[in-house]
Amino acid sequence: MKLGRAGELPLIEGIRTRFAPASRSILTGIGDDCAVLRPGAGRMVVTTDLMAEGVHFDPAYTTPRQLGHKLISVNVSDVYAMGGSPAHVLLSLALPARSDTRFLDGLLDGVHEALSLYRASLVGGDISSSGDGAVLNATVIGYARRPVLRSGARPGDRIYVTGPLGDAAAGLELLKRIGKPVDLGRPRQRPLKWSIMEPLLHRHLMPVVRAPGAIAARATAMIDISDGLSLDLWRLAEESGVGARIYEERLPLSDAMRQAAARLCLDPLELALAGGEDYELLFTAPRRVRVRGVCIGEVVAGGLTLVHPDGTTEPLRPRGYLHFG
Amino acid sequence: MKLGRAGELPLIEGIRTRFAPASRSILTGIGDDCAVLRPGAGRMVVTTDLMAEGVHFDPAYTTPRQLGHKLISVNVSDVYAMGGSPAHVLLSLALPARSDTRFLDGLLDGVHEALSLYRASLVGGDISSSGDGAVLNATVIGYARRPVLRSGARPGDRIYVTGPLGDAAAGLELLKRIGKPVDLGRPRQRPLKWSIMEPLLHRHLMPVVRAPGAIAARATAMIDISDGLSLDLWRLAEESGVGARIYEERLPLSDAMRQAAARLCLDPLELALAGGEDYELLFTAPRRVRVRGVCIGEVVAGGLTLVHPDGTTEPLRPRGYLHFG
Numbered sequence: 005m006k007l008g009r010a011g012e013l014p015l016i017e018g019i020r021t022r023f024a025p026a027s028r029s030i031l032t033g034i035g036d037d038c039a040v041l042r043p044g045a046g047r048m049v050v051t052t053d054l055m056a057e058g059v060h061f062d063p064a065y066t067t068p069r070q071l072g073h074k075l076i077s078v079n080v081s082d083v084y085a086m087g088g089s090p091a092h093v094l095l096s097l098a099l100p101a102r103s104d105t106r107f108l109d110g111l112l113d114g115v116h117e118a119l120s121l122y123r124a125s126l127v128g129g130d131i132s133s134s135g136d137g138a139v140l141n142a143t144v145i146g147y148a149r150r151p152v153l154r155s156g157a158r159p160g161d162r163i164y165v166t167g168p169l170g171d172a173a174a175g176l177e178l179l180k181r182i183g184k185p186v187d188l189g190r191p192r193q194r195p196l197k198w199s200i201m202e203p204l205l206h207r208h209l210m211p212v213v214r215a216p217g218a219i220a221a222r223a224t225a226m227i228d229i230s231d232g233l234s235l236d237l238w239r240l241a242e243e244s245g246v247g248a249r250i251y252e253e254r255l256p257l258s259d260a261m262r263q264a265a266a267r268l269c270l271d272p273l274e275l276a277l278a279g280g281e282d283y284e285l286l287f288t289a290p291r292r293v294r295v296r297g298v299c300i301g302e303v304v305a306g307g308l309t310l311v312h313p314d315g316t317t318e319p320l321r322p323r324g325y326l327h328f329g
Numbered sequence: 330m331k332l333g334r335a336g337e338l339p340l341i342e343g344i345r346t347r348f349a350p351a352s353r354s355i356l357t358g359i360g361d362d363c364a365v366l367r368p369g370a371g372r373m374v375v376t377t378d379l380m381a382e383g384v385h386f387d388p389a390y391t392t393p394r395q396l397g398h399k400l401i402s403v404n405v406s407d408v409y410a411m412g413g414s415p416a417h418v419l420l421s422l423a424l425p426a427r428s429d430t431r432f433l434d435g436l437l438d439g440v441h442e443a444l445s446l447y448r449a450s451l452v453g454g455d456i457s458s459s460g461d462g463a464v465l466n467a468t469v470i471g472y473a474r475r476p477v478l479r480s481g482a483r484p485g486d487r488i489y490v491t492g493p494l495g496d497a498a499a500g501l502e503l504l505k506r507i508g509k510p511v512d513l514g515r516p517r518q519r520p521l522k523w524s525i526m527e528p529l530l531h532r533h534l535m536p537v538v539r540a541p542g543a544i545a546a547r548a549t550a551m552i553d554i555s556d557g558l559s560l561d562l563w564r565l566a567e568e569s570g571v572g573a574r575i576y577e578e579r580l581p582l583s584d585a586m587r588q589a590a591a592r593l594c595l596d597p598l599e600l601a602l603a604g605g606e607d608y609e610l611l612f613t614a615p616r617r618v619r620v621r622g623v624c625i626g627e628v629v630a631g632g633l634t635l636v637h638p639d640g641t642t643e644p645l646r647p648r649g650y651l652h653f654g
Binding site: 012031032035036037038039040041042043047048049050051052053054056057058059060081082083085086088092094095096098127128129130131132133134135136137139141143145146148151153154155226227228243327 | 337356357360361362363364365366367368372373374375376377378379381382383384385406407408410411413417419420421423452453454455456457458459460461462464466468470471473476478479480551552553568652
């Protein structure tokens, strides 16, 4: 059935039943003018991120379930990047009236799965028809005992990432070659072996973002890598008023990404530096503090520098995904 | 200049400078992965509402400043409807790359004005290009010492509204006749005298929503009238498990609305019952409690009934604006 025939009230009632409050912090969930919440412990951290059809996603390449999952993950990633834990989520959906109700159902399946994974609850939202194309927005409210800002890096700190870089960008390139939605549960062997493609496609289509754990207590500055290492490192350095020196040979590149890059004639270093949507955490910590993560360089007084394996250097230009030019 | 040439980073930097944190509750505002906030006193109340081009607004009929103002107002209205006070706002904007930067500037002018009016602060957001058409979303976080739900009405309670009904719907009809954006500071005399048109156009284009004041401490149930009295009364009654009896002659209809309806050959009662976007508060209170508001009827055990001036009755069908059919 088309959304245009389903009716707003039954749609909202279905969502309300499905996402019934499951946390004692929710005094009133979906169905009133506002959700009523008991604030958690520590500082409140709040973020909002939208995904627009034709810009952030193409329904010809992704399933509704993957979209819903990703929408939650990219927002939770921002909460994790503050050293926080997600608690409450609001969802705004503008969907073309011509969309099928299966699109909304699949989207909500993905939202539900991701919320379970991150132990967060949907508490409210808005659903509306859109003029043309879907726009999905989520707001996540979380709590952090010690929020970690982008601005705390100091010269001498080490720079870390929590996992491999460029995987999501390689996954996107693979997806473009495949040219249609991929069911991650059904192996396919083109253009590469499934064991190579699967982790990369998964990283792009349904990223599972990484909780900071003990890093939250030790990092001096933190950001999630959503737009590419070089751009997000530049952001962190700008906010901290420092520079950074990154060692090419220390960048964690997965075997799968290297093999995919070779097959697709892409530069793996470029995917790692400028590829978006890795959603790994990039953070700094004092030299003597032990943390989990791959040390890729150090904070310096000024300038962003990439050190090649042979010891030569070049300025590391911030590049990655930017809207508007 | 087109947004497509302005660049995301300068745009965000401009917004950050303009909306610098002005409240002690904001520990970190725009510019990190999340805003960091100190929760306020009482329960937290949270809402999100979006406005989509071609559905909620048409740029051919409204100015960007009016849009920005209205986006904040409609969200604040939900916080007021819980008996709360707005504190923090997040804004998500998906804008076509072909939009002019003046569109964004005007939109932010309106947001800024509204935030000043309601004493709330912008603390974060997301800005992105959109495939086609603008989609604007705001999330408002507020606090209420005693949240007023939709579900607390009891038979015997009186039903009140805070102001005239149908004005915004009449304003929209006038705007359709005018057929282009209206500068509310520049009087025009067609199709009616400006003194009649101005308040109605204002109500539709830049509603100023009403804080509940002492009502928050006395109401048993409350909702804002965003989709029409009959539909929002039905919602309140459903949540409370009650019915309502409304007296036609008690409905507050403004002179301006009556005159506009006469000129436009519209039924003023229909505008009052089914016209959307009045953003007055609809609430119930025990019989003997004194409150500010116009008493329009009483809560009964079941059924929605409209009582005509001659004493005859008819079932009050919920009708007003609904998405998807």
